[in-house]
Amino acid sequence: MNSSAQQTKIEYGDFQTPLELANCVCQKLKELGVSPDIVIEPTCGVGAFVEASANRFPNAKKIIGIEVNEIYLSNLQKRKTAFTNSERITLQQGNFFGFDWKEMLSNLDGSILVIGNFPWVTNSQQGTIGGANLPEKLNFQHRNGFDAMTGKSNFDISEWMLIQVGEWFKNRNGALAMLCKTSVARKFLHHLHAQKANVFHSAIYSIDAKKYFDASVEACLLVCEFRENSQNYDYDVYESLESKTSQRVGHRNGLTIRDLDTFEKFGALYGNSELKWRSGVKHDCSEVMELKKQDDALVNGAGELVDIEPAYVYPLLKGSDVANNRIKSTNRFVIVPQKTVGEPTNSIKRLAPKTWKYLENHAEYLDNRKSRIYRDNPRFSIFGVGSYTFSPYKIAICGLYKTLDFRLVGELNDKPVVFDDTVYFLSFGTEEEARKVLYTLLSRNVQDFFSSMIFWDEKRPIKTGILNRLNLQTPKTVQALRLFEPKNKKRLSAEER
Numbered sequence: 443m444n445s446s447a448q449q450t451k452i453e454y455g456d457f458q459t460p461l462e463l464a465n466c467v468c469q470k471l472k473e474l475g476v477s478p479d480i481v482i483e484p485t486c487g488v489g490a491f492v493e494a495s496a497n498r499f500p501n502a503k504k505i506i507g508i509e510v511n512e513i514y515l516s517n518l519q520k521r522k523t524a525f526t527n528s529e530r531i532t533l534q535q536g537n538f539f540g541f542d543w544k545e546m547l548s549n550l551d552g553s554i555l556v557i558g559n560f561p562w563v564t565n566s567q568q569g570t571i572g573g574a575n576l577p578e579k580l581n582f583q584h585r586n587g588f589d590a591m592t593g594k595s596n597f598d599i600s601e602w603m604l605i606q607v608g609e610w611f612k613n614r615n616g617a618l619a620m621l622c623k624t625s626v627a628r629k630f631l632h633h634l635h636a637q638k639a640n641v642f643h644s645a646i647y648s649i650d651a652k653k654y655f656d657a658s659v660e661a662c663l664l665v666c667e668f669r670e671n672s673q674n675y676d677y678d679v680y681e682s683l684e685s686k687t688s689q690r691v692g693h694r695n696g697l698t699i700r701d702l703d704t705f706e707k708f709g710a711l712y713g714n715s716e717l718k719w720r721s722g723v724k725h726d727c728s729e730v731m732e733l734k735k736q737d738d739a740l741v742n743g744a745g746e747l748v749d750i751e752p753a754y755v756y757p758l759l760k761g762s763d764v765a766n767n768r769i770k771s772t773n774r775f776v777i778v779p780q781k782t783v784g785e786p787t788n789s790i791k792r793l794a795p796k797t798w799k800y801l802e803n804h805a806e807y808l809d810n811r812k813s814r815i816y817r818d819n820p821r822f823s824i825f826g827v828g829s830y831t832f833s834p835y836k837i838a839i840c841g842l843y844k845t846l847d848f849r850l851v852g853e854l855n856d857k858p859v860v861f862d863d864t865v866y867f868l869s870f871g872t873e874e875e876a877r878k879v880l881y882t883l884l885s886r887n888v889q890d891f892f893s894s895m896i897f898w899d900e901k902r903p904i905k906t907g908i909l910n911r912l913n914l915q916t917p918k919t920v921q922a923l924r925l926f927e928p929k930n931k932k933r934l935s936a937e938e939r
């Protein structure tokens with residue numbers, strides 16, 4: 443494929459569904475009792491779903507295919523005569539973002555099935571290649587569902603399209619069956635819950651995206667059935683289209699729960715943690731703020747020797763150090779110029795003149811940090827800092843790894859350890875307090891409880907929003923918490939973890 447064809451493929455998210463998979467999807471829908479009067483394929487491409495629907499849904503009165511690419515459409519036009527009752531099939535060229543779906547739907551009676559596979563592309567990919575295949579800005583901001591998107595710098599075009607299609611079912615029964623990224627399916631189901639849409643049943647069936655699309659992404663068939671007066675937002679997740687067993691997912695207390703059965707089993711552990719999980723420091727300037735010890739001297743990210751007072755320099759552990767249990771020593775350090783967020787920094791000039799001079803000499807980098815939060819705060823500010831940063835004992839975990847490995851971290855070189863912002867931690871005044879809490883966190887039941895709320899395929903699966911849901915109170919309560927684990931007292935061995 444030449445580079446311009448490659449670019450077009452990216453812009454249009456063009457991954458055509460093989461007929462074999464489209465047939466399996468329609469077969470699955472039949473098994474679920476889906477029997478539409480009308481089938482709509484809104485971005486039908488070369489037509490695998492048009493063909494599979496024609497052959498598998500003989501009772502459908504109409505099958506409508508819309509597609510932006512004229513060549514695909516004219517090839518399909520020629521091919522369609524071979525499909526079952528092809529006179530039911532209407533094909534039309536159209537751009538999803540400009541198409542008058544409202545007008546089309548107002549002329550259709552009966553239950554609809556919206557089926558297909560939307561473009562696989564994100565708005566930032568479009569930005570990188572200069573692609574224009576995006577919702578028109580004005581429409582975008584005024585349409586329903588955009589709320590779910592605001593504030594997001596990057597989103598999948600397919601998520602936006604799904605939200606539009608969700609609107610079609612506001613006053614109409616029917617079903618939606620879409621191949622998409624699993625993360626998109628999850629976000630869309632969360633959106634339906636937030637919108638209190640008329641969902642009767644929904645499910646996610648994992649598919650092998652490598653096999654069918656040569657794409658390295660977690661993908662699935664998303665099925666949603668909509669019925670008037672129905673509001674069921676729990677859904678089933680299956681490992682494949684053939685799988686007979688599933689895991690129940692649902693929305694509880696503002697969280698999406700990956701494994702409802704386990705979550706409900708350990709419901710007594712749910713609460714608000716009195717001990718708050720915090721994230722490590724954020725400075726957005728590692729070249730200046732992070733230092734390495736080399737032959738007893740400190741060197742910054744630009745390779746310069748740094749001769750400053752020790753007052754503001756703390757041992758640093760990164761997320762990878764915590765995850766890999768490299769916590770007993772470090773040759774990394776970080777400058778922490780504040781004790782609390784927003785604390786004035788000008789006293790450094792007096793208390794540690796060499797440190798101030800170093801910061802001033804590198805102000806060009808620090809003053810140019812992109813995020814607005816730095817501009818609205820004292821010069822050389824950092825974030826994620828508070829009295830907890832300076833406690834001697836911490837229990838830490840890295841949010842980026844796919845294991846619940848909690849570490850007890852003590853001081854290094856008589857100074858409290860500071861973490862980067864991929865780490866979450868609890869802080870303690872004494873080792874004894876920390877150990878008690880660690881014991882609880884490593885219990886099998888607590889680990890299962892946390893895991894029931896964690897989507898392990900996410901980039902940062904572990905979040906404070908999840909960790910803070912364990913009813914972790916003072917050390918006294920921590921002891922009492924053990925009562926919740928009467929049968930299964932086994933601790934996880936390092937290997938199991």
Ligand SMILES: C[S@@+](CC[C@H](N)C(=O)[O-])C[C@H]1O[C@@H](n2cnc3c(N)ncnc32)[C@H](O)[C@@H]1O
Binds near residue numbers: 486
């Ligand atoms: C992932 S492919 C899937 C095609 C087809 N639905 C299937 O399952 O085989 C996405 C399709 O969307 C089409 N497409 C991309 N942007 C579109 C738009 N704005 N309006 C309509 N179709 C579009 C592409 O040309 C491509 O055929």
